[in-house]
Amino acid sequence: MSKEFKKKPFDELSITDNYMFQAVMRDPKLVKPLLEMIFEKKIRNIEIIEHEKTIETGYDSRGIRMDVYVEDDENTVYDIEMQASKKSHLGKRFRYYQSAIDVDIVNKGDSFKKLKQSFIIFITTYDPYDRGWYVYPFETLCSWDGSIRMNDSAKRIVLNTKGFLDKKGNEVSEDLKEMLSYMDGKPPKSEYSRMIDEAVKKVKQNEERRTEYMSINTFAMDEREMGEYRKIVDQIRNNDNSISDDAIVSILRITPTVLFCVRKALSEHPDWDDEDIAEEVLAMPEMDD
Secondary structure (H helix, E strand, O other), X not given: OOOOOOOOOHHHOOOOOHHHHHHHOOOHXXXXXXXXXXXXXXXXXXXXXXXXXXXXXXXXXXXXXXXXXXXXXXXXXXXXXXXXXXXXXXXXXXXXXXHHHHHHHOOOOOOHHHOOEEEEEEEEOOOOOOOOEOEEEEOOEOXXXXXXXXXXXXXXXXXXXXXXXXXOOEOOOHHHHHHHHHHOOOOOOOHHHHHHXXXXXXXXXXXXXXXXXXXXXXXXXOHHHHXXXXXXHHHHHHHOOOXXXXXXXXXXXXXXXXXXHHHHHHHHOOOOOHHHHHHHHHHOHHHHO
């Protein structure tokens, strides 16, 4: 497969596209009310440390690119991720992001006491748990007695744009519901969702942003291409021993380089799912040759 796919047109981007989400959330004035909405409390000050922050984990040298990485004045870290396509093993993704954040905070030889309270927030455009809840909060509890908390200062939250139900006794605010509704493609109704919508429009009117978007690697941005590569990985994984190299290249319409990279990733990470392998392949230097 050659790099001939067309990326999503700039003017068609919405807040759930990673580029647009990162561009809009560069503004602390938009991130701060989002966090206050989620946690239903005032936050005095936040600092956006880095957009699309990359943390090199050292685990097989596979880094993590984070959408929006934020710290507040109470020594708390927030990582906000837009998940606009269905992801497998969502829980393991949370675990991997958490470990990367912790390793980044605590250098080798430092005390674990340096670990900060952290919240990883995934905004999903699908319902990963099929309960219909707007919000799915997670923390580490004792399996025998849920009243006993691990107190590891690490919590994970899923915001579900397909939500339509409150969890009884844990109702969420109307502002949060309206924000999720807007992210699901509905017209903006609340003050905050209108602010986000205006910010999206301003980004689209910004020629520097347009140029920036067009210069970004197509494969890193386009979920449609990721879907194609997931299919390629699946076919090579399941048929590699029964079909010749020439046949694989011809049937899948890929280059020998793509075949080499997929095999390399499968060999190095046999327990990874197709999407993780596809992401690894697209990040390989050989793909840019």
